[in-house]
Amino acid sequence: MKRSPFVFGVFVCVTTFGAAFARGQSAPVVTLTRLQCGTNAAPTDVGQRFSDTYAISGLTVQLTFSCYLIKHNDDYLIWDTGNPVGAAATAPKTTLVDLLGQLKLAPTQVKYVAISHYHGDHTGQAGQFPHATLLIGKGDWDVVTDPKSATIAAPLANWTTGGGKVEPVIGDKDVFGDGTVIMLNTPGHTPGHHSLLVRLKEMGNVLITGDLSHFHENYESGGVPTFNTDRAASVASIDRFKKLATNLKATVIIQHDDRDVGKLPAFPAAAK
Ligand SMILES: [Zn+2]
Numbered sequence: 001m002k003r004s005p006f007v008f009g010v011f012v013c014v015t016t017f018g019a020a021f022a023r024g025q026s027a028p029v030v031t032l033t034r035l036q037c038g039t040n041a042a043p044t045d046v047g048q049r050f051s052d053t054y055a056i057s058g059l060t061v062q063l064t065f066s067c068y069l070i071k072h073n074d075d076y077l078i079w080d081t082g083n084p085v086g087a088a089a090t091a092p093k094t095t096l097v098d099l100l101g102q103l104k105l106a107p108t109q110v111k112y113v114a115i116s117h118y119h120g121d122h123t124g125q126a127g128q129f130p131h132a133t134l135l136i137g138k139g140d141w142d143v144v145t146d147p148k149s150a151t152i153a154a155p156l157a158n159w160t161t162g163g164g165k166v167e168p169v170i171g172d173k174d175v176f177g178d179g180t181v182i183m184l185n186t187p188g189h190t191p192g193h194h195s196l197l198v199r200l201k202e203m204g205n206v207l208i209t210g211d212l213s214h215f216h217e218n219y220e221s222g223g224v225p226t227f228n229t230d231r232a233a234s235v236a237s238i239d240r241f242k243k244l245a246t247n248l249k250a251t252v253i254i255q256h257d258d259r260d261v262g263k264l265p266a267f268p269a270a271a272k
Helices: 003-021 096-102 138-144 147-160 216-221 231-247 258-263
Strands: 030-039 065-072 076-078 110-114 133-137 166-169 181-185 194-200 204-207 250-251
Touching: 030 194, 065 216, 065 258, 133 138, 133 147, 133 181, 138 147, 138 166, 181 231, 194 231, 204 231, 250 258
Parallel strands: 076 110, 110 133, 133 166, 204 250
Antiparallel strands: 030 065, 065 076, 181 194, 194 204
16 A cells, blocks of 8 residues: 555654653643733624624624743743733733743743734734744745735834744644644634644643634634635634544633633643
8 A cells, every 4th residue: 555645744753752752751841821912991892893794793702812921841932922012902011021020031031932823913022032933824924024014014023124033834833843832724814824732731732722713602603704814714724623622622712702811820820
């Protein structure tokens, strides 16, 4: 039988992963901390922009803006950087750098800034970590490096102008090479959109949506907002994500839905 390259690739990965632990390498220590990155002053009418089939009416949801710190042994990754600090009503009250300071971490200790997608409420504070390697979906990187995208690109100027290391991500990315933190290719909201899987020893598997869905009702019904770049890709990505959640028995965290805040310990505590 001729084995396809894809099947062979999976086979090699699985055996390498198993062999590493068989050789006695200790399992990595991974933790996940939620960081507050802004909030809406009041619940938002989500029927207006969040359903391209007019499926939702009369529903208001308290939307929030969340970022996440993942510790992997001595390395740190920040997932999304939220709204920028400033006078806007949705601006975070405390900067990411100050939140990390409360954890006795310096910005230079952050090895990776990984973003779900290029929208400004996810990239707002990326510039606080110029030393970090930027992990961004290749489809999104192509957009932010297009000269026509100056506004979208501004928060990532450190990287688009060559000031920092960047890794455009094609497909999924196993960030630390041991399967504990994986950027999942979930395009559609934007061309290079990613979600995140974190596999924790005590809490188990956690799936963080990015903007795959913005609130429970859209997630449950597979709804798509009006401001997506590819509807078919979004529907396929939501399908993949939900199957992952079922198969991995994962806790799903919808980043913008305030009702999901309590699924992780309150800052400064971390899920383990
Ligand atoms: Zn978005």
